[in-house]
Amino acid sequence: MGRWRPPQPGSTPVITRAGFESLRRELDELWRERRPEVVRALAAAAAEGDRSENAEYTYRKKQLAEIDRRVRYLGKRLPALRVVEQAPARLDIVYFGAWVELEDEAGAILRYRIVGPDETDARRGWISVDAPLARALLGRKVDDECEAHLPEGRHRFAVVAVRYEIENGTDAWP
Numbered sequence: 001m002g003r004w005r006p007p008q009p010g011s012t013p014v015i016t017r018a019g020f021e022s023l024r025r026e027l028d029e030l031w032r033e034r035r036p037e038v039v040r041a042l043a044a045a046a047a048e049g050d051r052s053e054n055a056e057y058t059y060r061k062k063q064l065a066e067i068d069r070r071v072r073y074l075g076k077r078l079p080a081l082r083v084v085e086q087a088p089a090r091l092d093i094v095y096f097g098a099w100v101e102l103e104d105e106a107g108a109i110l111r112y113r114i115v116g117p118d119e120t121d122a123r124r125g126w127i128s129v130d131a132p133l134a135r136a137l138l139g140r141k142v143d144d145e146c147e148a149h150l151p152e153g154r155h156r157f158a159v160v161a162v163r164y165e166i167e168n169g170t171d172a173w174p
Helices: 017-046 055-080 132-137
Strands: 014-016 082-084 099-104 109-115 126-128 145-150 153-165
Touching: 014 017, 017 055, 017 082, 109 132, 126 132, 132 145, 132 153
Parallel strands: 014 082, 109 126
Antiparallel strands: 099 109, 099 153, 145 153
């Protein structure tokens, strides 16, 4: 018996301008710098003779496959993305791109930025718009409370502050 699973829902195709430019730079670097470098190393490893026992050849083939896989993904993903460059009309409500300060049940202050799924970074506090916490926060205002179903269980949060970055890199507080 197989382990059939229904397909996962697609991720939301939104991204910030900085995130879009970062992905475009990554694609350019992979295609123009990394891939030719790996192809040269692969050709050199192949020229050494017996490929069946050539660890360098096997490694470079796998490395090239990983680069090609990422290039294909970025080549399809970048045209599908919608860049959100402006702050919303109402700066006091949580929307895509917002920096949100929350107070949890223990009184700790947490700070997150709601970004596209392609630019999440837990160390920086950037969470995907598709994440359960972000979905619970969307549409909330300062002093609103929300409940999120996180992997550890249900948690309640209060929105303390909402802030947006404008195109020129400055901050916008309501």
